[in-house]
Amino acid sequence: MSAILRFAQKKNINLGKATGGVVFAVLCAYGIKRSYKILKQKQKESAFIVASHADSDTANTGNSNSNTNVNSSKREKKNVPAFDKVFLRQLVKILKIVVPSVWTKDFLLLVIHTTTLVSRTFLSIYVASLDSKIVRSIVRRDAKAFTLMMMKWLLVAIPATFINSLIRFLESKVALGFRTRLVHHAYELYFKNQTYYKVSNMDNRLVNADQCLTEDITMFSQQVAHLYSHVTKPILDIAVVTITLTAMTIRKGAFSWKPPLIATVVIYATGRILRALSPKFGKLVSEEASRKGYLRYAHSRVIANAEEIAFYGGHKVEKNLLSKCYNDLVEQMDLIYRKRLWYIMLEQFLMKYVWSASGLTMVAIPIITADGIRRDGTKYTDDPDGGVTERTKAYTFAKSLLINGADAIERLMSSLKEITELAGYTSRVHDMLEVFEHVANGRYERNSVTVNSIKSKGSINGSLDIKGEIVESVDGSIKLEDVPIITPNGDVVVASLSIDMIPGQHLLITGPNGCGKSSLFRILSGLWPVYRGKLHRPLNCSTFYIPQRPYMSVGSLRHQVIYPDTESDMAARGLTDDDLDAVLGVVHLQHIVAREGGWDSCSDWKDVLSGGEKQRMGMARLFYHKPQFALLDECTSAVSIDVEASIYQTAKDMDITLLTITHRPSLWRFHTRVLQFDGEGGWHVERLDASARISLRDEARRLETQLAGVARDERRLREICRVLGEESAMLRNIDRQHDEDCHTATPDDADADD
Numbered sequence: 194m195s196a197i198l199r200f201a202q203k204k205n206i207n208l209g210k211a212t213g214g215v216v217f218a219v220l221c222a223y224g225i226k227r228s229y230k231i232l233k234q235k236q237k238e239s240a241f242i243v244a245s246h247a248d249s250d251t252a253n254t255g256n257s258n259s260n261t262n263v264n265s266s267k268r269e270k271k272n273v274p275a276f277d278k279v280f281l282r283q284l285v286k287i288l289k290i291v292v293p294s295v296w297t298k299d300f301l302l303l304v305i306h307t308t309t310l311v312s313r314t315f316l317s318i319y320v321a322s323l324d325s326k327i328v329r330s331i332v333r334r335d336a337k338a339f340t341l342m343m344m345k346w347l348l349v350a351i352p353a354t355f356i357n358s359l360i361r362f363l364e365s366k367v368a369l370g371f372r373t374r375l376v377h378h379a380y381e382l383y384f385k386n387q388t389y390y391k392v393s394n395m396d397n398r399l400v401n402a403d404q405c406l407t408e409d410i411t412m413f414s415q416q417v418a419h420l421y422s423h424v425t426k427p428i429l430d431i432a433v434v435t436i437t438l439t440a441m442t443i444r445k446g447a448f449s450w451k452p453p454l455i456a457t458v459v460i461y462a463t464g465r466i467l468r469a470l471s472p473k474f475g476k477l478v479s480e481e482a483s484r485k486g487y488l489r490y491a492h493s494r495v496i497a498n499a500e501e502i503a504f505y506g507g508h509k510v511e512k513n514l515l516s517k518c519y520n521d522l523v524e525q526m527d528l529i530y531r532k533r534l535w536y537i538m539l540e541q542f543l544m545k546y547v548w549s550a551s552g553l554t555m556v557a558i559p560i561i562t563a564d565g566i567r568r569d570g571t572k573y574t575d576d577p578d579g580g581v582t583e584r585t586k587a588y589t590f591a592k593s594l595l596i597n598g599a600d601a602i603e604r605l606m607s608s609l610k611e612i613t614e615l616a617g618y619t620s621r622v623h624d625m626l627e628v629f630e631h632v633a634n635g636r637y638e639r640n641s642v643t644v645n646s647i648k649s650k651g652s653i654n655g656s657l658d659i660k661g662e663i664v665e666s667v668d669g670s671i672k673l674e675d676v677p678i679i680t681p682n683g684d685v686v687v688a689s690l691s692i693d694m695i696p697g698q699h700l701l702i703t704g705p706n707g708c709g710k711s712s713l714f715r716i717l718s719g720l721w722p723v724y725r726g727k728l729h730r731p732l733n734c735s736t737f738y739i740p741q742r743p744y745m746s747v748g749s750l751r752h753q754v755i756y757p758d759t760e761s762d763m764a765a766r767g768l769t770d771d772d773l774d775a776v777l778g779v780v781h782l783q784h785i786v787a788r789e790g791g792w793d794s795c796s797d798w799k800d801v802l803s804g805g806e807k808q809r810m811g812m813a814r815l816f817y818h819k820p821q822f823a824l825l826d827e828c829t830s831a832v833s834i835d836v837e838a839s840i841y842q843t844a845k846d847m848d849i850t851l852l853t854i855t856h857r858p859s860l861w862r863f864h865t866r867v868l869q870f871d872g873e874g875g876w877h878v879e880r881l882d883a884s885a886r887i888s889l890r891d892e893a894r895r896l897e898t899q900l901a902g903v904a905r906d907e908r909r910l911r912e913i914c915r916v917l918g919e920e921s922a923m924l925r926n927i928d929r930q931h932d933e934d935c936h937t938a939t940p941d942d943a944d945a946d947d
């Protein structure tokens with residue numbers, strides 16, 4: 194501060210009654226307050242833009258409407274992010290993650306960044322004083338002084354331009370550093386306890402985590418780093434410039450009310466006019482974001498379903514849809530551009546020209562009315578040029594500072610708007626981290642609990658708290674004791690299931706679609722919680738799940754077989770590529786090594802391999818990992834029956850206990866027990882005698898064929914009777930029987946039929 198005052202004192206300028214400093218201080222303080230008020234009113238709109246922009250992208254993930262509705266209604270209830278205590282608390286929490294201590298690289302970067310910002314401010318003051326001296330030398334027609342000043346000017350340009358560039362460089366580095374820390378922290382939580390699955394399946398607070406993990410974190414980091422320099426620098430500029438001018442004014446004991454009055458009136462009037470005439474940009478931009486999101490969704494649908502659309506020849510319908518989405522977006526953007534045309538004109542007129550005119554008036558008044566007395570008592574007006582040189586120099590210096598200050602105010606005003614946007618991103622990033630933490634610790638929130646369904650199956654009363662237990666089993670078996678199968682929505686699929694899965698006893702699981710077969714696997718794998726009852730399982734029980742549509746990872750052919758192991762895991766197991774060859778041999782897939790160019794070849798395996806090949810690759814993983822229990826979810830439905838049989842036999846020979854969901858009778862013989870769901874919440878387990886079951890099934894098929902033949906014969910008989918005009922006693926009996934059946938049907942049955 195004293196350095197600044199000393200710097201100011203060096204300026205031997207008499208502005209007479211100049212009150213530039215005071216004017217400037219008032220201008221800054223009032224301007225900021227006024228603009229803050231205007232912006233505060235726009236906060237809701239700005240934050241809404243951020244929120245709705247994020248929401249608009251939701252469509253890309255293809256999440257269900259119900260999820261989106263739940264979330265948007267939740268947002269309505271929640272406070273709209275704004276520059277308030279909640280925002281500051283959330284910001285501090287996140288800043289502790291991005292700058293965990295002063296002994297980090299990021300903190301050092303911040304220190305260097307701040308030092309650079311301070312240097313830039315002092316350089317601006319120096320450049321302003323140099324500017325005024327250049328003008329003075331021109332007015333005095335002093336060529337020597339002018340040349341010297343120009344040399345100084347060019348010399349100062351080197352550090353000034355470097356510092357400007359350095360500020361941008363450091364801002365980007367700080368943003369990147371923040372983003373990296375935040376991303377690592379978020380990934381840590383996201384991959385803890387299968388949060389990546391549970392956050393979208395068990396919980397619906399986050400509409401789409403990918404948007405938060407990518408876009409929101411990036412925007413938050415950039416905004417924080419940007420605001421740090423864009424708020425720090427103008428504040429420093431305003432402080433230094435104000436102190437410089439005020440020091441001069443106070444030293445001269447001069448003060449006038451006129452300039453602050455002009456400033457007050459001008460800024461107040463600007464605020465009122467802009468507020469009255471501003472279009473509702475928040476709403477307009479939010480609609481634009483939503484249309485943008487829908488266009489992206491329409492594109493991603495075409496990419497995801499390209500093959501199906503191509504087979505159907507649906508390009509005309511899809512093209513029309515895309516064109517419609519695009520045209521809707523263009524229409525909205527066009528509307529915004531048109532509204533902006535007039536608003537920006539008005540804004541520029543007021544803030545550039547009216548404010549400049551007022552600033553120039555404020556600078557000019559004291560100079561024009563100055564009595565021109567120097568510190569040593571001499572008067573400028575006694576100079577040979579009548580004091581013109583000194584007045585020009587004073588004017589130039591004050592004007593330069595005023596321009597710097599005005600720039601700073603403008604930047605601060607735009608920063609205040611950006612702070613409201615930052616509040617939106619801060620809230621989203623904070624919510625994301627909080628939800629990740631909750632979900633990783635088994636705390637889920639989901640709004641759409643279907644109470645009817647719970648009642649209809651009648652065994653769960655009250656809320657869906659997780660009250661079940663997972664206990665260690667000592668005999669290596671997996672056992673369910675009164676465990677219900679409840680979906681994340683709260684639908685009770687099976688009210689209570691009790692079953693033992695003993696090593697060596699291969700269990701076949703059957704039942705109609707949606708009866709809870711795969712859900713049982715979800716509970717066994719820990720994806721869905723045990724809401725009630727007990728799940729016994731060995732501590733280090735190894736289970737391996739193979740789905741119907743196997744997941745192909747990014748990487749080489751080797752990675753496909755060993756997934757989710759890495760190559761170092763494979764080495765640690767003592768396995769080589771020859772062992773992998775043997776594994777592929779079991780699933781009759783060795784040929785693809787040569788076909789695809791060796792174990793190291795990389796491809797988009799999802800597209801390169803056929804449906805059956807992908808399923809066989811899925812089974813190859815089973816023989817690589819050799820788990821205790823294999824959870825097989827219709828994972829060989831596209832594999833030929835002979836290859837499938839040899840795969841199952843090999844798995845049994847390797848002492849892998851099979852828990853198989855299948856509709857294929859050819860697999861019955863590989864299992865010893867069957868768990869049969871009836872689709873109404875009921876189930877039973879029994880010993881599986883494959884040959885007896887196959888003969889029962891054959892009999893059922895035979896009877897079906899016979900009964901179909903009877904119906905056909907009856908139809909034919911009716912036709913013949915009609916042609917002959919005769920009646921048949923047999924048909925009369927059938928019709929009578931049918932009438933009696935209809936009569937004896939209870940009203941309840943009729944309702945049920947309806």
Ligand SMILES: Nc1ncnc2c1ncn2[C@@H]1O[C@H](COP(=O)(O)OP(=O)(O)OP(=O)(O)O)[C@@H](O)[C@H]1O
Pocket residue numbers: 394680681682686705706707708709710711712713
């Ligand atoms: N993530 C989820 N959120 C809400 N409900 C779900 C979820 N996953 C499954 N369900 C519901 O749980 C019920 C049982 O589904 P499950 O996948 O276990 O059926 P399934 O018996 O394996 O059927 P299919 O033979 O068709 O594969 C279904 O009604 C389904 O809609």
